[in-house]
Amino acid sequence: MNASPANARTHAPSARPLAGREVFPIGLGCMGMSEFYGASDDAESLATLQAAVDLGVQHFDTADTYGFGHNEHLLGRFLATLPTTDRARLTVATKFGIVREAGRYERRIDNTPAYIRAACEASLRRLGVDCIDLYYCHRRDPAVPIEEVAGAMGALVAAGKVRAIGFSEIGADSLRRAHAVQAVAALQSEFSLWERGLEAELLPLTRQLGVAMVAYSPLGRGMLTGALPASEALEEGDFRRSLPRFNGEAARTNGRQIEALRALAADWRVPATQLALAWTLHRAPNVLPIPGARRLAHLAQNAGAADIALDAAQMHALDALFPPGSAAGARYPDAGWAGIEPTAEPASGPTQRHAR
Ligand SMILES: NC(=O)c1ccc[n+]([C@@H]2O[C@H](COP(=O)([O-])OP(=O)(O)OC[C@H]3O[C@@H](n4cnc5c(N)ncnc54)[C@H](OP(=O)(O)O)[C@@H]3O)[C@@H](O)[C@H]2O)c1
Numbered sequence: 452m453n454a455s456p457a458n459a460r461t462h463a464p465s466a467r468p469l470a471g472r473e474v475f476p477i478g479l480g481c482m483g484m485s486e487f488y489g490a491s492d493d494a495e496s497l498a499t500l501q502a503a504v505d506l507g508v509q510h511f512d513t514a515d516t517y518g519f520g521h522n523e524h525l526l527g528r529f530l531a532t533l534p535t536t537d538r539a540r541l542t543v544a545t546k547f548g549i550v551r552e553a554g555r556y557e558r559r560i561d562n563t564p565a566y567i568r569a570a571c572e573a574s575l576r577r578l579g580v581d582c583i584d585l586y587y588c589h590r591r592d593p594a595v596p597i598e599e600v601a602g603a604m605g606a607l608v609a610a611g612k613v614r615a616i617g618f619s620e621i622g623a624d625s626l627r628r629a630h631a632v633q634a635v636a637a638l639q640s641e642f643s644l645w646e647r648g649l650e651a652e653l654l655p656l657t658r659q660l661g662v663a664m665v666a667y668s669p670l671g672r673g674m675l676t677g678a679l680p681a682s683e684a685l686e687e688g689d690f691r692r693s694l695p696r697f698n699g700e701a702a703r704t705n706g707r708q709i710e711a712l713r714a715l716a717a718d719w720r721v722p723a724t725q726l727a728l729a730w731t732l733h734r735a736p737n738v739l740p741i742p743g744a745r746r747l748a749h750l751a752q753n754a755g756a757a758d759i760a761l762d763a764a765q766m767h768a769l770d771a772l773f774p775p776g777s778a779a780g781a782r783y784p785d786a787g788w789a790g791i792e793p794t795a796e797p798a799s800g801p802t803q804r805h806a807r
Contacts (some may be wrong), residue, residue, distance in 0.1 A: 477753060477757050481522050503754070516546070528579075544584060548567075548592065590731050592761070622793055627656070643668060661737075724754075725759050726761075
């Protein structure tokens with residue numbers, strides 16, 4: 452139960468399969484470089500992207516909606532600077548399906564085949580690539596049967612425009628049905644110590660189907676770092692100021708849990724951030740977290756989590772501190788639930804969507 456820095460680094464990081472390649476287990480979420488968490492600086496973001504490649508990070512995550520195309524453009528600018536050999540080692544993932552008016556969070560979801568084809572062409576252009584390594588349906592539009600969506604995505608694979616497909620925030624039935632039409636390489640959903648709603652059903656199912664479980668917001672949008680300021684001290688316009696989990700009584704309740712995580716981290720002499728990421732990696736062998744980091748120091752610390760070995764007692768202590776359903780407050784504001792399919796709730800957890 453004592454993970455000293457010395458014994459915490461005895462296990463070399465092992466690559467994990469993603470979309471037909473073996474990749475460094477910790478990826479980089481690029482969203483914050485364009486939107487949601489306050490101001491960003493392109494020069495700093497480009498330096499962080501380069502540092503990620505230098506550290507061996509191979510999995511980069513973006514979406515067409517992040518910054519209304521800015522995030523894909525930025526990644527495209529970066530990819531254009533890489534030698535071909537470096538580029539060939541990377542898996543770049545992007546997503547379609549969320550349609551927003553510039554500057555607004557409210558969205559509608561579009562999964563029609565014509566929209567998917569047009570969105571793919573636009574993403575290829577912004578990224579400056581001939582083929583998207585991993586293309587996700589970001590949110591589900593229930594008006595279009597999932598078989599039709601998987602079929603349209605499969606046609607992009609057949610056309611050589613997409614190497615592998617994935618879905619974000621879908622339930623078990625949709626995953627099974629999509630996979631029957633076109634092999635699904637990855638399910639990307641929120642998964643962290645704070646958000647364990649998919650452990651009961653989806654995590655075992657992804658393992659059974661050979662689908663990677665890409666864990667988004669693995670640091671609870673920064674909360675699990677133990678270093679995030681109170682919501683009211685965040686920048687004006689920071690999305691977290693609108694999230695129930697970061698505000699009011701829920702924030703105070705969650706803060707006590709984070710304090711307990713910080714105490715464990717201090718006791719074990721491992722940063723809370725690395726504990727949170729290492730927990731996702733230890734939870735199942737098909738989990739690949741994509742922590743978001745605009746800042747180089749954050750990126751480097753996160754990549755280091757691949758070297759942290761947690762023993763069974765430590766996993767038990769973390770599981771006990773963050774039982775499924777324990778985070779107070781909803782993980783999205785009302786407008787954010789569009790296109791998110793329900794997952795099996797933990798038996799002991801809350802049953803209302805707004806309590807998740
Ligand atoms: N599929 C979906 O619907 C969906 C939804 C949300 C996110 N995502 C993807 O998942 C990625 C990651 O999720 P996320 O960015 O929401 O949340 P996250 O990774 O849980 O947290 C990101 C936040 O933590 C901070 N941070 C990162 N490393 C840190 C460290 N070592 N020390 C202190 N602070 C640290 C970041 O700060 P700095 O940025 O200042 O470094 C940022 O504010 C996104 O970038 C996006 O690609 C997907």
